[in-house]
Amino acid sequence: QVQLVESGGGLVQAGGSLRLACTASGRTPSFYTMGWFRQSPGKEREFVVGIHYNGETTDYADSVKGRFTISADHAKNTLYLQMDSLKPEDTAVYYCADHLVIDAYSGWSAEYWGQGTQVTVST
Numbered sequence: 001q002v003q004l005v006e007s008g009g010g011l012v013q014a015g016g017s018l019r020l021a022c023t024a025s026g027r028t029p030s031f032y033t034m035g036w037f038r039q040s041p042g043k044e045r046e047f048v049v050g051i052h053y054n055g056e057t058t059d060y061a062d063s064v065k066g067r068f069t070i071s072a073d074h075a076k077n078t079l080y081l082q083m084d085s086l087k088p089e090d091t092a093v094y095y096c097a098d099h100l101v102i103d104a105y106s107g108w109s110a111e112y113w114g115q116g117t118q119v120t121v122s123t
Contacts, residue, residue: 002027002112004096009117016086016121022079022096022114033100034072035059035108036081038092038119047108049081050100059108064090086121093118 008020020036035050049060049070058070069082079096094117097110 002098004098004112004114006094006096006114006117009094009119011120011122012086013122014086014088017082017084018086018119020081020083020094020096020117020119022081024077024079024096024098027077027098032098034079034096034098035100035110036070036079037095037097037108037110038090039095039116040089040092045095048094050108051079083119086119088121088123091119091121 003025004022006020006022008018010018012018033050033052036048037045038048039045047061048064049058049068051058051070051072055072060068067083067085071080096114097112099111100108102108
């Protein structure tokens with residue numbers, strides 16, 4: 001059973017930066033994609049970014065391209081999300097996810113989820 005624990009959320013002013021981390025346990029080496037999703041109040045959870053196990057193939061939502069960077073340290077079983085130039089609309093609970101799959105109709109989804117970490121961007 002894969003367990004994911006996020007950390008690094010908090011309150012930041014617009015234009016600032018935060019770095020989220022996700023530590024995985026119970027995860028045997030695999031070729032699955034990991035990533036991040038987020039959910040704002042009153043909205044559905046949305047895909048933010050995914051990274052293939054090879055560490056080279058990534059997919060970013062248009063809303064975060066050029067501002068967010070995903071990376072993975074397999075030796076530490078840790079996934080990171082560097083978030084720069086944050087905007088108030090980035091305010092959400094951010095979820096680490098594992099075993100991502102993509103569907104032509106519904107987009108990205110995941111089999112395993114962390115508990116989420118709150119990111120709040122003030123004006």
